[in-house]
Amino acid sequence: MTTYDYDYLLLGGGSGGVSSAKRAAINYGKKVCVVEANRWGGTCVNVGCVPKKIMFLAASMRETLVHECPQYGFGTPDATFDWAAMKKKRDAYIVRLNKIYESGLDKNDNVDIFEGWGSFVDAHTIEIKLKDGTTKTVTADKIVVATGGKPMVPPGEGVAEHCITSDGFFELESLPSKVVVVGAGYIAVELAGVLHALGSETHLVVRKQKALREFDPDIADMLDAEYTKAGITIHRNTNGVAKIELGDGGKKKVTMQNDEVIEGADIVLMAPGRVPITEGLGLEKAGVKLKEGKGYLEVDEFQNTSVDNIYALGDVCGKVELTPMAIAAGRRLSDRLFGGDAYEKARASYENVPTVVFSHPPIGGCGMTEPQAVAKYGEDNIKVYKSRFANLFYGIYDVADPNDKPKTFMKVICAGENELVVGMHVIGMGADEMMQGFGVAMKMGCTKADLDSCVAIHPTASEELVTMGTWGTSPQASGAAVPPLMGASAPEPKLKSKM
Missing domain, CATH: 3.30.390.30 (FAD/NAD-linked reductase, C-terminal dimerisation domain)
Structure with missing residues (x-):
């Protein structure tokens, strides 16, 4: 039998990769290696859900002070916001989380961690370019790609040069007086809401009629109405940004594809979406296939790629790109690979994810x-x-x-x-x-x-x-079955007509 350095190697120290690594090492005693090129914790901890939620809370507090405290008899409290002080505290908290993620792996005798960029040499071999400039080559029986995603910057004259991405939002040292947010997805909507609530003049640029077009239409319509009512200027049917020019005092002039122009922006925040981090991984050397289009890895419901011993989870798969989903997929994958017959069919369910x-x-x-x-x-x-x-x-x-x-x-x-x-x-x-x-x-x-x-x-x-819809009605028998814990599919309704 072939001997490898590790039973399990994970490219990516984000939530999915770390969760899967710890499950394999702690529950099943496997020798595990985790390779991370950036900060521990991945997108969620560093430039995603955690710092974003902190900013959301700060923005919500200012809304309470400005709009709600007077209604509850508190007068009009001072709502001055110190962005720099908030950023310092937020960043310090993220550093603590980085250390928690790293130490959670490092203190386990079954886990080795390497800080550097890992890429495939073949299906069982990874070359790691370490941060100190040296190179290390290791082998593993099973390998997981969990490298996550990154912000996409669309083409256009001066766009890349004069915009920031959602990652750059967390590097801002002060609150911009006027900001243009480009995008129609949840990231653009969230950051536009935070900036407006904290006091920025906020413009939201969408390619078509409204944001959140993939959400339920009633929800998208109501958010559109609420943002308009709040004072966010929504630029509709622009077909995107054509160019960004730098003017006097560093102000930006944004020209859309429909020739509409926004002038005097301090910041242009580009948030049209994210793309998987797969370039430079050497996937072709291992024979791993990508989906056509944005370059997501081709995986089945069990996180298998096109190569028997290589797996993928999290944002590189392009399906339900949420931190808890990556954690669930990572843990179930370790259970299936190392937990024996009882976990042979273990998988994460991607249905009905709140x-x-x-x-x-x-x-x-x-x-x-x-x-x-x-x-x-x-x-x-x-x-x-x-x-x-x-x-x-x-x-x-x-x-x-x-x-x-x-x-x-x-x-x-x-x-x-x-x-x-x-x-x-x-x-x-x-x-x-x-x-x-x-x-x-x-x-x-x-x-x-x-x-x-x-x-x-x-x-x-x-x-x-x-209670909605219950007045004057009688309860009916449910008859709904409870699905099994792992690998459960949503139950099917009893249809009135054959589909």
Whole structure:
């Protein structure tokens, strides 16, 4: 039998790679190697969910001071924001997390870590260009590609030279007075919301009519209305940025493809999306295939690539690019590879994954959008429940028109005669905190009758999700099956007509 230096080698020290490495080393006693070229913790810890959530919280606090404290009898508190002080504290926290990730691996006798860039020599051999300039070559029985993604910068005259990306957002030393955010995805929406709430004049440039076009249409429409109402200027149907020019005082002039122009921007933040980090990995030397298009790795539901001993997880796969998803996939992969027959079919389920957008207001969702549900089950097999209301938090607001109070919108999409819940979407205060429990219910195959039978917690916003559409109706038998823990697929509704 061939002898290798390691049982398991992971390219990437982000959440997915580290989770899989620790599971293999701690639970199964395997000799593990982790290679990381940048800071430990990957995108989420360094330039993603963690620092972004900190900035979201800071922005939400300023909104509370400016808009909400006066309504609750506190007058108008000082809402001056010290960006530099906040950045110093945020960055120090991230450094602590980096060390936690690194030490969590380093203190394990079964794990070796190398800081440098790893690339394939062949299917079992990795060459590591270490940060000290030396090179080390190691071999491994099984290898995982978990290198994550990076911001995409589109072509255009002066675009690369005069913009920053979402990574660059976290390097800003001060709050820009005027900022142009380019993109229609959740990253662009989140950063535009943070900057506006903290006091920047904010312009959001989208290629088509609105942002979040892949989300449920009702959710996208309401966020669009809320951002417009808040004072964010949305530039629509631009087809993207044509060029960025540098003017007097370092101000930027942004010209869109439709000839619309924005002048006087301090910062142009380019956030049209992310691409996988696969270039320079030597994947072709190992025979690993990429998908056509953006260069994601070709993987199956068990994280297998086209090469028997090479696997991939996280953002390089291009499917549900979320940190908890990468962690789940990494742990299940280690279970399957090293846990014996009991874990032979272990895999992470990519269905009904709850997610949140930290916009202003936040968005929570799980499962299908209404168009997706119609496409899969047919319009006659779909029933949709909607509710739009003012959160009790805004009940005492003194406004000329009650309709001016901030609103929460909720939507439950059901399929089949048993009204299996196949989609759930919320936008409004608390959406980010309430979706986890409803995600569990959907994974267990809940129906509308199950929601109806739950006694609601009053007064909360989440009670609306278990009471909407129930007045004057009788509960129905659920009959929903609970899927097995690992590798579970979502249950199918009992359709009214054969599809």
